Amino acid sequence: MTNTQVTLIQIDNYGPWTVTPEPRREVDLQTLQSRLYADLSQLFGNRDGYVFFSRFDNMIAVTNGIGMDAHALVQESVANRYPVTLSLSVATGGTPAAALDTASTQLQDAGSAQAKDRREILRGEPVAEDRRTAEDVQVAHFDVNDATEKYTDRIGAFDTFIHIEQGYAELMRYLREAHDSLAFFVGGDNIIAVCSSLDETAYHDAIAHVREVVDVDLKVGVGRARTAQPAGMAAKHALEVCRHDGRDVVFDEP
């Protein structure tokens, strides 16, 4: 069984801030959001976590092995350097979606994302040390088959983008509904999913579903570990085996 620890990251009172005292320049908001994501990726990544930008004002991190003190340091570092602050809600669960639901509820209970007086909330609990196992995190790294040859080198950049995003949208919905798992677009033609304990058949079914509904061909490498970073690396190595052997689904061999 997986035991994913998820952290919901939310910029405090961001909506009002973007229009106070009057609407701020969009280029400045885009710069702030992407720099904040880059910083969080480093801050959590240096501690073996993964951060996904999702909606930018709300980001989602896989934080197995990262305690509350480290979360507090991340908040302090951001508050010292940015004109905005962050609330962090940490939760664990048998599935990634269940963990994120708990994290969301914890933060909603602390007040609205647009409440002036709700700042720098830090709530929740990490996975208890004695309950951690070598397979707490399952990361699936999906990739569109031959995206360069089929799309990038052949059709317009925007139509390529539509194909890739459609594949992502269908996969994200399917994994959420069928397996309580969370999939994130990470650039190029790549999607990284944080999964519950899916087996090989389940991945074949997910790939077949996406092919059938939106005609996008995927392959996937799957890795498992105590924390996100080594699970993600194992998934990348498994994906290389897919490429080499022409297979659609490969699990890493721990």
Ligand SMILES: Nc1nc2c(ncn2[C@@H]2O[C@H](COP(=O)(O)OP(=O)(O)OP(=O)(O)O)[C@@H](O)[C@H]2O)c(=O)[nH]1
């Ligand atoms: N985030 C991320 N992006 C990647 C990674 N590998 C490749 N990409 C992106 O995906 C694009 C396509 O690269 P590939 O997936 O290697 O190429 P392909 O044409 O689909 O070929 P095959 O994957 O071998 O079928 C690249 O231009 C990168 O933008 C990765 O590990 N992580």
